[in-house]
Amino acid sequence: MSGGSMHSGLVGLVCLAIASAICCSNVGSSNNIMCLESERHALLQFKQGLVDDSNALASWKSEKACCKWRGIACNNQTGHVIILDLSYSYYDSTKWRGEISPSLLELPYLNYLDLSYNDFGGMIIPKFIGSLSQLKELKLADANFSGPVPPQLGNLSNLHTLDLSSNDFEGMMIPKFIGSLSQLKELKLADANFSGPVPPQLGNLSNLHTLDLSSNDFEGMMIPKFIGSLSQLKELNLADANFSGPVPPQLRNLSNLHTLDLSSNDFEGKMIPKFIGSLSQLKELNLAYAKFSGPVPPQLGNLSNLHTLDLPSNDFEGMMIPKFIGFLSQLKELKLAEANFSGPVPPQLENLTNLHTLDLSSNDFEGMMIPKFIGSLGQLKELKLAEANFSGPVPPQLGNLSNLHTLDLYGNQVVSSENLEWLSHLSSLRYLNMSWLNLSEAVNWPESLSKLTLLRELELSECNLPDVNPRSLAFINSSTSLQLLDLSYNSLNSSIFNWIANLRVVDQLSENIEDSVKTLSCAENTLETLALAGNQFWGSLPDFTRFSKLRELYLGANQGNGSVPESVGQLSSLETLILSGIL
Template identity: 65%
Template sequence: MSSGSMHSGLVGLVCLAIASAICCSSVGSSNNIMCLESERHALLQFKQGLVDDSNALASWKSEKDCCKWRGIECNNQTGHVTSLDFSFNYDAYFSSAEVPLSGEISPSLLELRYLNYLDLSSIDFGENMIPKFIGSLSQLKQLKLADANFSGPVPPQLGNLSNLHTLDLSFNDFEGMMIPKFIGSLSQLKELKLVYSNFSGPVPPQLGNVSNLHTLDLSSNDFEGMMIPKFIGSLSQLKELKLADANFSGPVPPQLGNLSNLHTLDLSSNDFEGMMIPKFIGSLSQLKELKLAYANFSGPVPPQLGNLSNLHTLDLYSNQVVSPENLEWLSHLSSLRYLNMSYLDLSKVVNWPQSLSKLTSLTELRLSSCSLPGVNLKSLSFINSSTSLQLLDLSFNSLLNSSIFYWIANVSSNFVHIDLSYNQLEGGIPKGFENLCSLESLTLYRNQLSENIQDSVKTLSCAENTLDTLDLGANRFWGYLPDLKRFSKLKVLYLDGNQLNGSVPASVGQLSSLETLSLSGNSLSGVITEAHFLNLSRLQSLAVSNNRFSINLSSDWNPPFQLTGWLDMSSCKVGPAFPKWILRQTNLTYLSLSNAGLSGKLPNLSSTSLSLLNLGKNKLSGKIPSWLGNLQGIGILRLHDNNFSGELPSLENCTGLLMVDLGNNKLSGKIPTWIGQSLTDLVILRLRSNEFNGIIPFSLCNLASIHVLDLSHNNISGGLPHCFNNITALAHDSGVGGLIVELVWKGIEIEFPNITGLRSIDISSNYLIGKIPQSIANMTQLISLNLSRNNLMGKLPENFGNLKMLESLDLSRNQISGKIPASFASLNFLSVLDLSYNNLSGRIPTSTQLQSFDASKYMGNHGLCGPPLTPNCSRDGATQADDNKEHDKDGLISLGFFISVVLGFVTGFWMVCGSLLLETSYRYAYFRFLDNAKDWIFVKTSVYKAEVQRTLQR
């Protein structure tokens, strides 16, 4: 090698070493680059506009380098702030330990010229508009302002964000606003989420210009009467299309069949009445999720859905009128993991078990309310091949035998959730359940199971380390309660409505994870002491009503729990003093202490979140306290059968009241006008057997939803309001369910556990005068009308026969005169009638019903004649003899009445309870209270919103 070449080689090595050193020095220094001072100052200005009560931004003070602050990211080469991410505030939104941030957005953010990611979700900006200056952040690629309490129009300046890939304005309130047209100019947009933002009007066609869009979510807005836009079918890059709960109607446009890249299609909770499920969906070969729940589709399920070989989620829930004739197409969905066909009638589909047998990847199967009584053990053998199945819901069917149990038991140990509630299963829990070692939830509520409870619990012993929900309520389990402390993860325990006896073991107090405990409606005895609650620090709901045990808790007992759900100790001896530990429960939503031996004055309850308060059938006295008027969220108030006196305090702020029952007290004064002015949602108003006086306030005519109005046995005077026909619930068919009420029939108070089909007015035993107004005949939905024992006079309205639904009519002991109108012959459902002791005259109209009543129901009307009375009528209709038999108070309640109540429930069910049935936990809570003749809890919540938000975060 020459010296020249050696020299050039050495020079090369030196240069290489120098370059390497410079490079290393450059890298090392880049790791130490701090944020720019100008941008640090801008961020501090932004922080000044926020309220940070939880000190979530503590690092913004202690750390000098803003690149290390919480929620901040910088470019590690330049130090410029590139990302401002406050998604951590979402967790604070649902945390009781933290308070979410609030405030306003400072324009200092404009100093962050290289910002490409901005997420201010879940910060409360106080219903202000989105600031216009955000449109000047030209480098933004992702803008997330979800659940930030923005309102008003979306500023068009956001249309300047030409680099934007993601725009999320979900969970704000843009009421009355259309989706902004400028979004169509955001050509780089790939993800658009406008969920629950209260947009309305037509979807602007400009959205069709966003050709790169792969996610479009317009769920939970109000596009009432609008069809799904056809132009969506031109967005060929779409992978996710979510239009759930958006009030779309009409046919689904076939153009959606062009979306060949679609992975998710959600059309749930719209109104496609009369439309079939589109066949073109079967051509969307990439589809993985298809959700059509509650979409009101009709006709058969198209077999083309069987072409969706990549489908892993199929939800057809509650398309009730869909009539599947053949489910063979299901067997081709080899990738299916989630299948929900609840509320589809499968009673005539003989091949569905065979179709399902090929779904070997299935993990969740929901067939609630599918009419499955005829399925036998052999046809259910398919489940033996579905070893991956983890969740099975066959609730609300009419399964008549327990072969289903053995079918389940033969599967594997993979089951996590099993729901067989609301069937007619008999026997006990089979031994095969001993192998279900992964079981977390077992719900067998409302069956006919009969077994020693100790044997049942022993069968489940393999799951003692996993089981968190055990619901055996409303069956016939018997015997002594076993020791359950081995089930250390148990959170929910329902044993109510069985035949359990013996004492409650104190070991229940060792279930430290327990949140819900319900033992009501058994024959349990012994003494409940503080030891039963020793370690129940997480307890939220407790129901021990209607047992035989006594409660022995010291007056100064301080429980380890704060209940946030319900407390039901009805028919337990907890009085005479109101327990102090209950007074210290600050977050109760349901409190029932009826027939609990309480006496004295009602103390101030510390819980202001009560939705139901039932203190009926005690000996409470004094005035009804005024603090009840502060319970603005209360839906049911029952203080009946006590010794309360004085005037009724104002409850006009309790505008959500559905039921007010103050019957059988000593309340006096006039019926307040604010009842009709402020409590316009009332379904039941029961003020019977008090000392109210004065006239019936005309404001009661504003109670458009009233089903039961009972003002009987008071000192009310004046006439009947002519405006009663304004009560639309009595004039038109409407549905409401779940409330219980006591009515008097034939002198006996009878409890009706559901008033859906019941509409009753009772103003008997008062001092009413004047005529029965003609307008009363417009209340065509009335089933019971009692105006007896008043001083009413004049003639009966000629159109009385318009009350065709009437089953019980008592006008006895008034001074009503004239003839019984011929229209009475149209009252074909009438089974209780009493017109005795009036001044009626003339011939009793001829009808099957009117002649079927005992003559005593017409006695005391000296001018009345014709069958069933013995005196004949002369040609002018005058009586030839008098009948002076004694008066029999009332008639019998008819079988037809009960049938009407049941039918009314069925027709009204979907109008009121549909949303409850969407969520399993709500459904069981509702039906549990209904079936046990308890009160319905009216609780307004934001759970749906929270669930959608959680989904968005996944």
């Protein structure tokens, strides 16, 4: 190597080493940065105004560098405090009360302030917050603020996010000055007790991506037309806000919209607007409880990116579920409950292989069988078919739904086959409701259900459940995680307690079944609700000592001898006890 080349190489290595040192120094500086004395003092004054019952701000001490304090972040270069986040923590249940000190004005570079999910006792939002001129994000949700929103907040010209949700602004109008916050991208005013018309000044917020006005009272007025001019909107939530009248066609201009929620308003029996089908970026469409009627417009079939389609509690006038829904191949959630659909369920729904939730409850499928193809929707976690006028046997193909958490077949004219073996394959099931189904031939029902080890809620009332050999019950355990069990009005006898209580040793069963259930000597039971009314239990009721978590116990309309075991009085968690009708 020549001398010039060697010299160049050495210079290059030195430069590289210096650059690396500078880089590493910048990366590590956040651990060593010292906040300014004046800002540390301001934070300590702020702390003095708070009631800190759990000592969650123990790290806030005068001798400590405040950039390391809980909820504080500083600029790595200057040491100025830029973030103050004392939103409620679900991890340590810390919730602050008290006063908000104006010492925060000594944090001139603060750009993020989050005091959400605390309890400030109904105080008005402090006016001085409007002087924190560098703020970009202000989050005060669910912090028990009330009264008018101070107009001083209109000075926050750099604000990108304003969240005042879940406070009580006493039925006042949304402040007009919010429309002057021209940099806003996210505006959340949900459930804040605003009323009156939505101020047209909000139409100036041309950078807005998210607008949430849900759960307020806009007094039956129409959705403002100017919302259609907010062309950058990606999320629009106007649910449960007392809007009425037709949906303004100007909303067709919201071509970037990903989420549209118009649920729980009163659209006066109008059809779902066809133009919604042109909002091609939509992923979530919620029109539930909105008093739409008429046919579902076929234009919704153009929404190829849709993940969620919620149409419950509208009136689709007894029409069939539209076939085009089966071609919305990205759907994960389809809710069509209580929507006055009838006729057969279209087989095209078999194409919805990404579906996690399917709810067809409370419609009229005219006594047809539950479609077998539902068993091929392998991603389903929630299947609700209650009170939908299905009949015939439950298709065993439902046993293929190994990811299912919830199965609700309540209130159909379904007659089960003798074999419920398909149920035992639903290994992820946590909730099962088959009440009012005719299970009179299902002699293996305890055995099938006992394999559902994750089951937490089981409802089998008025199912004509057949009695089972009491000795065989000793070898079959009920789910060890059950919290709710309803076997009401099935004419079962006392031997069912052997299954409920997970008796395991046949020697515990005497020849006299009545004696065998007097003491349920098993591992402590997880049940919180036990409903056994309207059966045929004779003799004394059993000892409930092991049911220490019971909150609700229903034993009425049985044939006991009138005596209540002392153990019931020892159930310290019991809130409801019904024994009426025990003979």
